[in-house]
Amino acid sequence: MKLAFSTLGVPGLPLTDVLALATAHGYHGVELRAHPEEPVHPGLDPARRADVAAGLKAAGIEVLGVAGYARVAAPGADEPVIDEVRALLDLARDLGAPFVRVLPGGGADQSPEEADATAARRLGTAAEYAADLGVRILLETHDSHRTGADAMRVLGLVGHRQVGALWDVMHTWLGGEQPVESHAALSPHLGYVQVKDIASADDTSPLPLGAGVLPLADVVEVLSRHGWDGWLCWEYEKRWYADAAPLPGLLTPGREHLTRLLNESA
Template sequence: MKLSVSTLGLPGVGLDGAIEVATKHGCQGLELRLHPDTGVHVGLSADERAEVRRKVEAANLEISALAGYVRVCEPGDDAEKIEALTQELRLAGDLGAPGVRVFPRGDDPAVGARRLKAVAGTARELGVRVLVETHDLMATGQAVAGLLEAAGEPDTTGALWDLLHPWRHDESPARTLEALAPYLAYVQVKDAVSAHDTTPVPMGSGSVPLDECGELLRAAGYDGWVSLEWERTWYPHVAPVDEILPGAAAWVSRYAPKETA
């Protein structure tokens, strides 16, 4: 497993500060939230994109993913969603990011599948995948797997397992992983007070079954990105991400697949 940290946990810090935090705590990557407040968004010029990439690479970091906000299953005009996602894929290509996170925001897999198919050519050309998060109206692994199966584009799509959401929607980690196994490309880790109170808390001090999830991922041989999504942007009263990253690093170290001789 490779540890990344999302800039969602670093409101107002900026790219230079995020790089400093990531390197200080031994992260291999940064998950960049796409928003004007973070300094990384589709409105960047070619020179600005090159500078973002240069700074990250100079720090010996990788961009693990771009955390976008396209609502891939939301009812409405296809063209708008396809254009927005295409722009984010092109930004990912320029920055060297392997994937772009999207939200479902709808419950009809046919809608999302149609849009994922529409961007598949661009994604393939750029070498970037669309990562569908277990979130909102498709919070379970079963729901996201159904969408990705309907899309039928395994080379350009993948599942992002946010460990919180399927569990809080009464899907066990074992069932989530079973459903997502053919598609799993990315993991976001976090802890929270409870299934009903999602206030972030330090790793291991809340109710998310992190040990169970870790054991399942290790048994499955998962060796991809694990990103700490510390939601300080939405919960400004919680501790700085500096205080939480050591726990995330320890979790990744504990559950990384064992090397075989």
């Protein structure tokens, strides 16, 4: 498996500095948070996109995914959401990223069936555009669809190879799923896996990998046992927790912890 970290852990940091961190601490790739407050987002013009792609290539660091904020199950009109997904797909194509992350974002006033159908309709439409660009859309286990079983309700309706799953291990755990259950649901559609650690279900402040309660060893074990050879991406949510320790000083211990788990499960 290859190791990456998300720029959510170093909010607003220039891309050159992000790539320097990845290189210095032994990571193979980065997940780029695609938000207007970040250096890389869908509003970049073609010249800037070319510069970003060249910088990634020169550093030898892969961009595994563009983490967008399109909420595909959210109430409202379809077209704005589909347009947002298409803009993320264009950005991913231009940067050489294989994946785009989208969120479910179902509303409290929707029935699960309505949220599922809304997400599946939008993802099915966007899938054809994704296929033309050679990029996959990944629905993250999150918010209204936090478990693998929840995500599979949508993915089963879509039934398109360009639409898959992003397994956020915190949300499936908070949803009451064991890693073996999440893997069984998501494995046919799995794009990559976001790892993290937290103190408890009541305190989701980010912690160094291995310092919290999330079953990371079980996640790595089930992935290894089934021969999965994709990305593990550390999503350290510093952006939302100002008091969390800075990520740069944790990157090497985090990589070492994941490497140890991989060796133990080999």
